[in-house]
Amino acid sequence: MLNFFLRRSIFMFGTLFALLILTFVISHVAPGDPAVLAAGPDATKGMVEAVRKEYGLDKPLPLQFLIYTGNILQGDFGHSIFSGREVADDLMRYFPATFELVVFSIFIAVLLGVPLGVLSAVKKNTWIDHFIRIFSASGVGVPMFWLGMMLQLYFGLHLGWLPLGGQLAIMTDPPAPITHLLIIDSLLRLQFDVALEALQHILLPAVTLCFPALASIIRVNRAEMLETLNEDYITNSKAQGISTLRIVGLYALRNAMLPTLAMIGLRFGWMLGGTVLVESVFDFPGVGLYAVQTAVSSDFEPIMAVTLLLGFFFMVANFIVDILYSLLDPRLQGK
Amino acid sequence: MTTKKHISLEELQVPSWIERNQSTIRQMKLYIHTFRRNSSAMLGLGIVIVFLITAAIGPWVVPYPEDAQGTIHLEIKLLPPSAAHWFGTDEVGDDVLTRVIIGARVSLQIGLIVTGIAILIGVPLGLIAGLVGGRTDEVIMRFTDVFLSVPGLILAIAIVGALGPGIQNAMLALSLVWWPGYVRLVQAKTLSLKNSIYVDAARSMGASNMRIVFVHILPNCSSPIVVKASMDMGLAILGAASLGFLGLGAQPPFPEWGAMISYGRNYLPDWWWYSFFPGLCIFLTVLGFNLMGDGLRDILDPRSRE
Numbered sequence: 001m002l003n004f005f006l007r008r009s010i011f012m013f014g015t016l017f018a019l020l021i022l023t024f025v026i027s028h029v030a031p032g033d034p035a036v037l038a039a040g041p042d043a044t045k046g047m048v049e050a051v052r053k054e055y056g057l058d059k060p061l062p063l064q065f066l067i068y069t070g071n072i073l074q075g076d077f078g079h080s081i082f083s084g085r086e087v088a089d090d091l092m093r094y095f096p097a098t099f100e101l102v103v104f105s106i107f108i109a110v111l112l113g114v115p116l117g118v119l120s121a122v123k124k125n126t127w128i129d130h131f132i133r134i135f136s137a138s139g140v141g142v143p144m145f146w147l148g149m150m151l152q153l154y155f156g157l158h159l160g161w162l163p164l165g166g167q168l169a170i171m172t173d174p175p176a177p178i179t180h181l182l183i184i185d186s187l188l189r190l191q192f193d194v195a196l197e198a199l200q201h202i203l204l205p206a207v208t209l210c211f212p213a214l215a216s217i218i219r220v221n222r223a224e225m226l227e228t229l230n231e232d233y234i235t236n237s238k239a240q241g242i243s244t245l246r247i248v249g250l251y252a253l254r255n256a257m258l259p260t261l262a263m264i265g266l267r268f269g270w271m272l273g274g275t276v277l278v279e280s281v282f283d284f285p286g287v288g289l290y291a292v293q294t295a296v297s298s299d300f301e302p303i304m305a306v307t308l309l310l311g312f313f314f315m316v317a318n319f320i321v322d323i324l325y326s327l328l329d330p331r332l333q334g335k
Numbered sequence: 336m337t338t339k340k341h342i343s344l345e346e347l348q349v350p351s352w353i354e355r356n357q358s359t360i361r362q363m364k365l366y367i368h369t370f371r372r373n374s375s376a377m378l379g380l381g382i383v384i385v386f387l388i389t390a391a392i393g394p395w396v397v398p399y400p401e402d403a404q405g406t407i408h409l410e411i412k413l414l415p416p417s418a419a420h421w422f423g424t425d426e427v428g429d430d431v432l433t434r435v436i437i438g439a440r441v442s443l444q445i446g447l448i449v450t451g452i453a454i455l456i457g458v459p460l461g462l463i464a465g466l467v468g469g470r471t472d473e474v475i476m477r478f479t480d481v482f483l484s485v486p487g488l489i490l491a492i493a494i495v496g497a498l499g500p501g502i503q504n505a506m507l508a509l510s511l512v513w514w515p516g517y518v519r520l521v522q523a524k525t526l527s528l529k530n531s532i533y534v535d536a537a538r539s540m541g542a543s544n545m546r547i548v549f550v551h552i553l554p555n556c557s558s559p560i561v562v563k564a565s566m567d568m569g570l571a572i573l574g575a576a577s578l579g580f581l582g583l584g585a586q587p588p589f590p591e592w593g594a595m596i597s598y599g600r601n602y603l604p605d606w607w608w609y610s611f612f613p614g615l616c617i618f619l620t621v622l623g624f625n626l627m628g629d630g631l632r633d634i635l636d637p638r639s640r641e
Contacts, residue, residue, distance in 0.1 A: 018481040026497050137375065141622030143573055145580045146596060146614035153604050273486030277577055291489065292581050295496035303496040311485035318484075 004326055012315050019311045020072065023304040024065050028057070072308070078301035080294065087305045090290060095309065096180040097167055098279070098286030101209065102271050104183075104202055109210040109217055110264060114253075116214075117221025117260070121229065122248060132218060139215025144274050148208040148281035155204060163201050165283035172197055205282040209274050213267035220263045224256035231255075258328055265321030269314040369634045376630020382623025390443040393436045402429035403437040405588025413606045423608035425599065427588075434590040435612050441591050442572045442620065445506055449571035450564050452510035457517025458560065462548060464518065465525025476522065482515040488577060495583045502575075502591065505584035509574050513567065520563060524556045558635035562628055569624030576617050592617050 035052040036043070043051070052058050056067055071078070077087035120132040156164040167182060168174060174182060175189040183202070186194035228234065229252055237247050275288035283289070287306050294302040353360065370376055394400060398420075408428035416423045422431035464475040482490070494508035528534060534551050542550075578584035579593025587594055592613040599610025 014477070015480055015484050018477065019484055022481055022485075023493065026493055137626065138618075138622060140625045141569065141573075141618050141620075143576055143580075143593075143596075143614060143617045143621070145577065145593075146610075146617065149596075149600060149603065149610065149614075153607070157604050269486045273488035276488060276492060276581065280581060291492055292583070295492045296500060296582050298496055298499055300496055303493050307485055307489055307493040310489050314486060315484055 001326070005323065008319060008322055012319050015315060016312060019308060020069060021065070023307050024068055027300045027304045028061065028064060028068075077305035077308075080302050081299045082294075082297055087302050090302065091287060091305060091309060092180075094285060094287045094290045097182065097284060098272075098275050098288060099313075100181050100183060101202060101205055101275060101278070101284060101286060102268070105206040105210040105271060106213065106264065106268060108206055109213040109267070112210075113214045113217030114221055114257075114260065117218045118225055118248060118253060118256075120218065120222040121225035124226065132222075136215040136218040136222075139211050139218075142211065144208060144212065145277040145281050147211060148205070148278055151204050151208055152281065162204050165201075165281075167201055167285055168194070168197055202284075205278045205284050208281070209271055209278045212274070213264075213271055216263055216267060217260060221256060221260045224259050225252060228252040228256045258325065261321060261325060261328070265318050268317040268321075272310045272314055366634045370630055373630045373633060375626045376633070379623045379626025379628070379630060382619055383627050386439055386620050386623060387443070389436055390440045393440050397430075397433040397436050399430040399433045402433045403590050405429060405590075413602065413609070415606075416608055422612045423606070425595075425609050426602060426606075429588075431595075431608060431612055434595060435592070435616055437590045438592045438595065438613060438616065439620075441502075441585070441589070442575070442617075445502075445509075445575040445591075446568040446572045446624075448506055449509045449513055449575070450567045453513035453567065454517055454560065454564060456510075457514035458521050458556075460514070461518040461521025462525055462552070462556075464522040466529060466544075466548065466552075468526075472522070475518065479515040479518045482512060483519075487512040488574065491574065491578065492581070492583060495578065500583045500586065502579075502585040502589060505575055505578040509571055509578070513571065516563065516567075517560070520559055521556050524559060525552055528552050528555055562632040562635055565628035565631055566625055569621035569628075572624075573617060573621045 035048050035055065035057050049058075056064060059067070075088055077091065079086050080090065083090075116132050116136075120129045123129050152164055155162045163169065172194060175186045175191050175194055178185050178188050182198045183195055186192070186198060225248075229248075234247060234252060237251060238244075275286055276292050277288070278284065279286045279288035280292050287309065291303055291306040294306075370380075394403075397403065405427065406429065411420075411424055411428040412426055414420055414424045414428075420430050420432065422435060425431055425434070460475050460479070464472040490512045491505070491508040494511055495504050498504040498507065529552070534547060537547055537551055575584055576591070576593030576596070579591045579595075580597045582594075582597060585591030585594040587598055595613040596610045596617075599606070599613070602609050
């Protein structure tokens with residue numbers, strides 16, 4: 001187990017380093033000259049050269065890469081060309097919101113997806129099954145940003161139940177930071193009204209974000225449950241008179257969970273990608289919105305930092321899934 | 336004296352084309368039969384056919400062809416759906432139906448180009464990795480892993496950020512993040528085929544590497560590639576629409592669905608038709624390609640189901 005853990009960690013850091021090379025290549029070797037971008041559209045040749053010197057872009061590429069890596073290892077992600085702020089500060093400010101959104105969203109997806117998948121499999125070919133399957137099939141095709149807009153219109157504007165966007169109402173003061181996670185902080189500070197308001201704000205974005213993941217969790221879980229329910233040991237348990245609830249919930253579900261777990265890990269990455277869309281629709285102040293706003297103006301250092309950060313979190317998620325997987329199925333540790 | 340005897344084709348018993356290809360024909364019939372029994376796959380196929388026809392004949396059937404590139408007639412701006420404008424008009428008075436139909440053509444191009452480039456990069460790399468093995472395999476697969484380690488949309492945004500927004504750069508960015516899936520797929524398939532008995536047999540009979548790749552391995556990889564490509568058509572369209580929505584892809588007045596939603600969004604909720612119909616089109620198209628791909632997988636590659 002320890003061996004597997006170590007090998008997997010080395011692999012993760014190797015990939016992270018390679019990702020660093022990739023973002024470096026995109027930002028420094030791509031046809032768009034960063035110095036020209038940084039100097040702005042009206043810059044003269046002399047100004048561009050000055051910027052090139054200031055950013056160290058006149059040095060040879062390998063040396064630039066060493067400086068780039070060194071800076072990032074020290075937590076220096078450069079600064080935004082337009083706002084002039086440190087990218088690291090911006091990330092610190094925006095990332096907790098994204099993290100909260102994604103975690104909340106994956107909770108909804110799992111809590112709804114697994115029972116619905118089981119229900120669909122147990123009630124195979126009834127109207128419940130058909131309904132759930134149509135629901136999950138449409139989840140794959142629905143454009144997340146469009147779904148978000150429609151939910152916003154219906155629940156926000158038409159019914160007026162939930163706020164249209166943002167993380168808190170403008171007039172509300174956020175709690176003094178402890179963990180920087182808004183909901184957790186307001187609970188820790190015992191400001192329950194703020195926590196409730198934050199929950200209301202996060203609900204629609206989280207539901208929108210979880211929709212594709214929910215759909216695939218249902219699909220995978222249903223397929224796996226169907227397969228497992230046909231196994232001999234299930235028939236045997238039935239013959240022994242064990243209750244259906246125990247068979248389905250304990251014996252079958254545990255075995256069907258493995259592929260579902262892999263799917264959750266995979267979908268986590270899609271969700272991180274989806275945050276750019278959902279946060280844009282709901283004006284949710286996370287790194288996704290930040291990435292889009294900076295990408296539109298080709299402000300390259302913030303985008304590369306977000307890419308690295310989200311890539312890192314995706315890797316960590318996969319790492320955790322792999323470890324869980326190997327705990328559930330020890331045969332995989334040899335591979 | 337000898338007379339040349341005429342031999343008719345029947346006497347020679349040369350098998351006809353149908354007879355020679357009987358097994359293939361029987362297999363195709365079985366495929367078609369299985370596919371037709373799958374109602375969701377048929378629904379997907381139906382949607383895809385409507386989409387393809389719309390894309391093909393679009394420019395000749397749209398009611399207001401000049402609206403596709405954004406002409407301005409402000410006197411009829413933001414009209415609700417009516418007999419003259421089925422899907423209403425947008426903020427400069429362009430017919431939304433016209434722009435949505437031309438948008439199908441744009442989306443088809445995007446899907447074909449992105450998926451095509453991804454296949455052209457991914458399949459050869461996967462073949463090389465699987466066949467050569469050893470260090471080459473290791474290098475190619477680790478390289479692929481890096482691309483897979485970042486959420487695709489984020490990497491695409493990073494690339495567009497470096498290249499600058501626009502429909503061409505968006506397509507290039509999507510192609511650059513789309514190929515790794517094909518490498519994984521083809522590499523795994525090649526590895527398992529490389530040591531199969533019939534490839535060994537071909538090799539022992541002196542077949543060249545080229546022949547083994549093109550006659551024995553590639554055709555056997557084609558089923559999963561077709562299935563994946565069918566699904567990717569829809570997902571690539573969705574990806575491009577997402578970039579368009581974020582303002583990083585197609586720029587107005589280019590009639591791309593995502594960009595239309597992005598602009599129509601400012602006119603919600605009173606002028607809902609402006610962004611509703613392009614969204615519906617994306618939804619149906621992606622769903623269609625997905626259901627079709629699912630059905631294709633059931634007949635071509637049943638063992639690889641999720």
